[in-house]
Amino acid sequence: MMKYSDSAFEKADLVIEQRRRKAENDQQNRMLEISKDAPEVEILQRNLRNTGLELVKLIMQGGNDTHFLIEKIKEKNLSTQHTIEELLEAVKGDRHYLDVHYYCEKCKDTGYSEGRRCSCMEDLLRKFTTEELNRNCLIELHDFSEFFLDFYDKSSDGSFSPYEKMRQNLEYCKEYAENFNTKSPSLFFFGKTGLGKTFLSSCIAKAMLEKNVNVAFGSIIDFLRKIENEHFGKEQGDTLNILIDADIVILDDLGSEFLTAFTESALYDIINCRINLSKPTIISTNLSYSELDRKYNERIVSRLTGCFVPLSFVGKDIRHIKMIRNMR
Numbered sequence: 001m002m003k004y005s006d007s008a009f010e011k012a013d014l015v016i017e018q019r020r021r022k023a024e025n026d027q028q029n030r031m032l033e034i035s036k037d038a039p040e041v042e043i044l045q046r047n048l049r050n051t052g053l054e055l056v057k058l059i060m061q062g063g064n065d066t067h068f069l070i071e072k073i074k075e076k077n078l079s080t081q082h083t084i085e086e087l088l089e090a091v092k093g094d095r096h097y098l099d100v101h102y103y104c105e106k107c108k109d110t111g112y113s114e115g116r117r118c119s120c121m122e123d124l125l126r127k128f129t130t131e132e133l134n135r136n137c138l139i140e141l142h143d144f145s146e147f148f149l150d151f152y153d154k155s156s157d158g159s160f161s162p163y164e165k166m167r168q169n170l171e172y173c174k175e176y177a178e179n180f181n182t183k184s185p186s187l188f189f190f191g192k193t194g195l196g197k198t199f200l201s202s203c204i205a206k207a208m209l210e211k212n213v214n215v216a217f218g219s220i221i222d223f224l225r226k227i228e229n230e231h232f233g234k235e236q237g238d239t240l241n242i243l244i245d246a247d248i249v250i251l252d253d254l255g256s257e258f259l260t261a262f263t264e265s266a267l268y269d270i271i272n273c274r275i276n277l278s279k280p281t282i283i284s285t286n287l288s289y290s291e292l293d294r295k296y297n298e299r300i301v302s303r304l305t306g307c308f309v310p311l312s313f314v315g316k317d318i319r320h321i322k323m324i325r326n327m328r
């Protein structure tokens with residue numbers, strides 16, 4: 001069970017209350033509209049309320065024919081209700097026009113149903129908790145349109161040129177973000193530093209945020225440090241579970257972290273649990289496969305090589321090219 005922060009609870013409560021108010025306000029407005037467009041509906045509704053009072057009176061009085069009278073009133077109510085619905089159908093084309101349309105019908109925008117937290121509440125709690133985690137992320141978010149292919153060399157020595165390879169990567173990532181769903185594959189970005197791995201990761205993260213997908217995004221170093229601090233009580237939070245639970249997790253710069261038995265097992269837990277839950281993960285690294293092999297235990301390497309779609313980043317360090325261009 002994931003631990004949520006107090007502020008996540010406060011924010012979720014607020015959103016649910018706003019949803020409920022909006023649903024009730026909208027219904028009030030439709031009511032006003034109907035009192036103009038179909039005044040007879042209002043009269044019928046008043047009748048309904050009055051028969052309700054009659055019922056109460058009857059029950060309190062008692063008497064031999066109470067049961068018979070109650071049945072009669074119920075019948076009358078049903079037929080009034082039916083008439084109202086038919087009027088609404090005729091005037092507005094919707095027999096349920098005056099119902100309150102809740103954002104979540106299950107809990108009627110209260111956040112709780114059958115004595116438990118409703119799934120709409122859980123979704124909000126997850127969203128706000130992940131948002132809080134992302135807030136510590138120092139990586140700047142970018143848009144796909146900012147990715148400049150002209151930094152990559154168009155000449156090739158045999159197979160694809162760096163330009164062509166990176167054009168394919170960019171297209172792949174754009175489509176990935178556009179068609180993202182729970183069945184999307186996990187991706188593994190590898191290649192030397194300065195070739196746009198972090199940049200493309202951040203583009204996907206931004207696209208996910210815009211789609212309202214629950215995405216956690218950050219550098220592996222920061223996440224593992226936080227998980228370790230939380231584990232040893234130096235910091236509050238539930239980062240490990242947030243990273244296991246999020247719809248998509250984007251982990252930047254695998255290999256930069258200081259590996260201990262603890263961080264290695266946390267890393268394995270994140271990767272492995274997400275694979276078992278069929279949740280997509282995107283990992284980028286500057287390490288080559290042989291360096292990965294040397295640094296991590298076999299369980300992690302076999303997960304990365306077996307369950308991720310690899311995307312290789314090629315070319316010359318863009319930061320270097322940018323610097324030279326700026327000097328001219």
Ligand SMILES: [Zn+2]
Nearest residue numbers: 104107118120
């Ligand atoms: Zn609900």
